[in-house]
Amino acid sequence: MNCFPSRSEVERIKKQYPVGTRIELISMEDPHAPIESGMQGEVVCIDSIGTLHMKWDNGRTLGIVPGEDRFKVISKPQEESPEQEKEQNQSMGGMSM
Numbered sequence: 001m002n003c004f005p006s007r008s009e010v011e012r013i014k015k016q017y018p019v020g021t022r023i024e025l026i027s028m029e030d031p032h033a034p035i036e037s038g039m040q041g042e043v044v045c046i047d048s049i050g051t052l053h054m055k056w057d058n059g060r061t062l063g064i065v066p067g068e069d070r071f072k073v074i075s076k077p078q079e080e081s082p083e084q085e086k087e088q089n090q091s092m093g094g095m096s097m
Contacts, residue, residue, distance in 0.1 A: 005050045013050040013066055019043050020077030023054065026070035035062050040074060 005013070017023070021043045025035055041056035051063040064071055 010046070010048060010050045013052075014046050017043055017046065017052055017066070017073070018077060019045060022074040022076075023052070023064070023071045024074050025056075025064065026072060028064070028069045033062075035060060 022040060023043065024040045025037055027037055028035060035056055035058075039056050039058055041054040043052050044055050044061075045053045047053065047063075051065055053061070053063045055061055
């Protein structure tokens with residue numbers, strides 16, 4: 001029996017929890033989980049099986065698994081418009097194209 005998510009499920013997870021998403025942990029199914037409930041962190045990458053690799057505010061880097069671990073989204077990264085990107089490049093001394 002294959003317990004890994006399908007490619008389409010992983011793509012859905014990546015869209016639902018993009019890199020930069022802030023998350024608060026409610027609980028982990030692992031009884032030895034080193035991340036306590038209430039800890040917040042940021043998604044730094046999502047692997048090919050849909051694990052959200054986290055940088056927790058306490059300095060740990062343990063991943064969480066949607067559907068196994070319980071968590072809530074605090075905020076998602078904002079996509080920059082082309083105008084915002086141009087302004088940022090100019091304010092940083094960069095050139096816009």
